[in-house]
């Protein structure tokens with residue numbers, strides 16, 4: 330954690346969830362404030378659930394977000410969703426540049442930067458994801474990859490109020506594997522240091538840096554106590570209220 334930064338515990342439901350899942354969202358909303366009084370929370374649900382999800386969390390301290398957006402406000406882009414549309418449905422945040430989108434949809438850093446700017450245009454907070462693959466880590470390329478991704482996908486104009494950075498080592502996503510605590514600490518320190526150069530110290534020092542990749546109730550306490558880790562981006566464990574609230578409760 331970083332003193333003076335309010336942690337964010339973000340869930341990413343990915344392509345999971347139908348109407349029936351809204352009952353677990355309701356349990357998360359009900360239990361959130363009791364689990365952690367001094368943290369922000371968001372669940373990034375599938376777009377199909379967003380408007381109803383926003384209704385479910387209304388009046389609680391939990392918020393909802395989208396998982397991706399198109400850079401344009403509107404136009405001939407069949408199947409795509411603009412950040413304005415997400416905002417219209419009640420989203421406060423949107424994830425951009427998740428490694429699954431970078432891999433499955435060939436999203437480059439430039440595309441991710443355009444999506445982040447589009448999110449700001451719509452008044453959304455962009456959660457910009459970065460992270461190395463297993464091969465890159467084994468080749469000792471982790472810091473270079475992170476620097477390149479930050480330079481390319483975190484646009485000028487990023488501030489602590491419009492942007493959150495999520496460090497998600499690709500090899501830790503959905504695998505049950507997590508880096509050593511010392512490695513998380515080193516990566517987050519490196520990210521903070523690079524952002525100081527890129528955005529200025531004042532902005533970088535107040536920006537939330539989340540860790541993502543196999544965060545569970547059992548390891549959240551250790552991960553969230555690492556310096557420069559200001560929250561988590563949670564996949565699988567954000568689907569169940571008990572697990573999500575268990576992680577929220579680990580905020581020190």
Ligand SMILES: O=C(CO)COP(=O)(O)O
Nearest residue numbers: 341502503542543564565
């Ligand atoms: O990709 C993730 C969140 O965006 C992490 O997923 P898991 O928590 O399932 O590893």
